[in-house]
Amino acid sequence: MSRKPGFQNGFFKKDILSVDQFDRDGLAYIFTRTDEMSEMVETVGACDLLHGYTLACVFYEPSTRTSASFIAAMERLGGNVIPITQGIQYSSVSKGESLVDTIITLEQYSDVIVLRHPEIGSVAKTAKYSGVPVINAGDGAGEHPTQALLDLYTIRKELGSLNGLRVAMVGDLRNGRTVHSLTKLLMNYDISLRLVSPDVLRLPLGMMNELIDKGIDVRETDRVEDVIKDVDVLYVTRIQKERFTDMAQYEEVKNYFEITPEVMANAKDKMVVMHPLPRVGEIHYTVDKDPRAAYFRQVKNGMYVRMALLAAVLGQA
Structure with a gap:
């Protein structure tokens, strides 16, 4: 069964692919939740809100802050991470595996995928094939x-x-x-x-x-x-x-x-x-x-x- 839910508050779609998804109400909602996360970290350091969930962090381009912050974010919330951030050339991509097949494979192990890719629009295209939520971590000179x-x-x-x-x-x-x-x-x-x-x-x-x-x-x-x-x-x-x-x-x-x-x-x-x-x-x-x-x-x-x-x-x- 697919575990690809939408945002329960009604403001958002199941994936985060473009800033076009966000209006002022949606932004206010996320910023309120962000304030809560900040207060929680400053007060107790971490929680178990996402205990049992796994994030696949997949970067076809170099990253320090985006990849590290997603990993830290998931771990602060009690979740697990599959990090494919510094060695994509050592994965099956080096054997010619398509981006779609890589993502469909990783969804078998994860509940959400964060993807960076050098081609504009590639993340949105790939998300159509994924059974779990996909978050755009940068697509070339397109969006972030x-x-x-x-x-x-x-x-x-x-x-x-x-x-x-x-x-x-x-x-x-x-x-x-x-x-x-x-x-x-x-x-x-x-x-x-x-x-x-x-x-x-x-x-x-x-x-x-x-x-x-x-x-x-x-x-x-x-x-x-x-x-x-x-x-x-x-x-x-x-x-x-x-x-x-x-x-x-x-x-x-x-x-x-x-x-x-x-x-x-x-x-x-x-x-x-x-x-x-x-x-x-x-x-x-x-x-x-x-x-x-x-x-x-x-x-x-x-x-x-x-x-x-x-x-x-x-x-x-």
């Missing part, structure tokens, strides 16, 4: 819904509200799946956007048109200095070398942005600097001591959000 959820939760926790904010997205806006997913979630709120990137890495036109159609105040520039004085959130991303086919073009833009204490001196006293990590020089280590630097708090929030999501897809939230 759980990262966007933890990003949005972090903004809410740091600043107290998600309305009336001015958010700057900085870096690789063309290839950044975290940018794409977070931008979609932000469309649910009364915000304005500042898009900061070199011309070759601008936000895809389709998404820009969607922002304009929704009446969101959005402006583009290639200088952080143009926005730093006015923004509430500075969301910085690395220039993604692995997405470039022309390495000469990458060399031209790889050090385009650098957030330093000198840059931060011009920012508001109450604002946050965020980054999905890893960073490769775009935020100097000297910024880490600035209380406005929220990226490691962001990392910790990721575990709490993923605890809430795992509990929800397994019908325990």
